[in-house]
Amino acid sequence: MDVSRIRAFRLGVPVAALLVxxxxxxxxxxxxxxxxxxxxxxxxxxxxxxxxxxxxxxxxYLRVIKDVLPSVVQIQAGNDLGSGVVYDDRGHVVTNAHVVGDREDFRVTTAHSEESLAAKLVSSYPEQDLAVIKLDQVPEGVRPAGFGDSSKVEVGQIVLAMGSPLGLSSSVTQGIVSATGRTVTEGSSGGGTGATIGNMVQTSAAINPGNSGGALVNLDGRVVGIPTLAAIDPGLGDSAAPGIGFAIPASMVKTVADQIIEHGRVTDSGRAALGITGRTVVDDSFRPAGVAVVEVSNGGAADRAGVRPGDVIVRLGDTDVTTITSLAEALASMKPGDRTKLTYTRDGDEHTAEVTLGEQ
Incomplete structure (x- = not known):
């Protein structure tokens, strides 16, 4: 499966079968x-x-569901439905950026209420597909979820998914952690933000409409991720590939949410950047062959390394770069301040330069 063919559904849910x-x-x-x-x-x-x-x-299972489900809500954004997780006792709710879209006002339904509650957007960060909204009033029975340490998530670990698949609020399903440290790019069509996200948790649970922005929870009752992406299988007509779903790790969720709540926006993304605007170019056989530099940010990483508009980036470190997506995926695995080798062509000649990555 081409992992680059991954799309974020507006609303998703991990589902798996329980085997004893x-x-x-x-x-x-x-x-x-x-x-x-x-x-x-x-x-x-x-x-x-x-x-x-x-x-x-x-x-x-019963203990975790009783502890965590009151922290998971359903979010209505216009005619679309998604899920969210109560982040603190002030009414902040974290969800996916593709769930809130371009809206600023929402209706939120909790696990213990039949009437929806009003909420407003605090800020959205599409680059990481995360957003924070805030309830106008915090009702009784709603409590913040506890977020776990993403670095301790292990393959084979049992996880529960909580959210609103197909509008069925307060639903719970289960699966396991299939892999960690995945870098995936979600499609910009079908409601996704087009973000390239690193260090994601892969789960055997499927992502179906309704559960994006909900909670992926371990048996300690800690949220370890926010279900966000489902793999697309071109062989099945671009439908969701069963058993391959992805969640944004809790560590990144906390990093982004804390900054949005404190500053109203993300001030320190932790995402590496070259400081260029680029586009994919093709060779004589019309195959992707690199990223042409359209613009170089003054004082950015590429500028300091001597890269100029018109250069074509073909490799970053040991990773071949053929498209703007492959460049984004290579950068997603790195951090600001990392030093690496940048390979590019200029007037048909290949050049290399040491580059210290900046921040997006």
Missing amino acids: GSLLFVAGCFGSDSGAGSRGEEEGTAQAAAPSAANDLQDD
Whole structure:
């Protein structure tokens, strides 16, 4: 699958099936009645332990749902529906930028209310597909969610998704963490912002209309990500690829939300930048061949490295650059202040330069 073909749905939900495996024990025959008795006792103990483990897991699910679901809300933006997570006791709610779109006024429904509540946009940050809105009044029973440490998320970890798939508010589904550290680009059509986002959490849970901006929660009851993207499978007519969804990690959510709440905007993005405006160019066979520099920001990273308009960037570090998207994905894996090698062509000749990345 071409991971660059990833689109953000306006409203998504991770869904997966719960499997409770049975234990299989294989024992050799030693021709002893006492051995057979011992094996019978072991098998009986194992059979008794299996339902006990399942009950413990179910209890964990019930506890987490009871603790976290009151923190997950449904957001109505015009005729569109999405999800959000209550961030603090002042009524701030974090969600996806593609959920709020270009609107500033919203109706919010909580897990314990039938009447919707008025909310207003604080600020949106489409570059990371995150936004914060604020309830005009905070009703009883609504409490902030606890956000976890994204660096401790592990592959195979069980996660629960909470949100409003297809408008079904306060829905809960489950899956596992399939991978971490993914860099993906969401489409700008279909409601996405076109953002390239690094360090995302991949989950086996599918993203369906309704759950974007909701909560991906571990069994400690901590939000580890905001479900945002679903992979697109061109072989299925550009429909969602089952079992491949992505969530913005909690660490980035906290970084962006804290700045928006304190300053009304993002003041320190933590996103690396070259300081150029570019466009994809093609070769004689009409295949993408690099990023032509249209404009260089004065004093930016590329400017300091001697890059000029008309140069064509073909590599950043060890990553080949063929399109503006591949350049964005290479930058998403780096940080401001990182030093790397920039390879570009000028008048048909290849040049390299050491560049210290700036901030977007």
